[in-house]
Amino acid sequence: MPLDLYITSVTSFRETKAQQNEMMRILDTRGVTYKTVDISVDKCLLEEMREKCGNPSAVPPQLFLGNKYLGGYPELMDAVEDGEADKFLEGQK
Template sequence: MGITVYYCSITTTIGLDKNQREIINTLNGMQIPYKLLDLSADASLKDEMRAKVGDPKAMAPQIFNGDQYCGDYDAFFQAMEAKKIQQFFKVDNLQNKLTKE
């Protein structure tokens, strides 16, 4: 199914915009196909995202691989720091360009 990122194209903070761009840039850099679902364009997506996450207060960005929940930006950041981004995205057999030495 691939990666799905719930995000907001209309952000209220610079930090949120930066975090979302970091996730997208990482996916692009790793050549992982993904789909963006914009909560700003369709209000029903927020309810869908929160139901899938299991948290009625969850905020974008939220990341899924198919039906498997990967996490939010904080979990993404922790995986980057630990050099476990492939495990975070739940992808196998990828050449992780971010951890090459």
């Protein structure tokens, strides 16, 4: 099952774009199968992402395996720095 990476293609925040790009780079270099879900296409997708996160103010990028919330940029980066990225990504390749 591919991971779902919630992103936004419409943002004025360089930090958001950089975080999204870095998460995609990490997933790509590890050979992880994922699909992007662009919340800017439909407001319902933002609400869906926030509901799945359990956080009414969550913003992209956010990563899921089905309905299971894996985390956002800080969580993935912590896992990478700790050498636990594969465990974090649940071995999805």
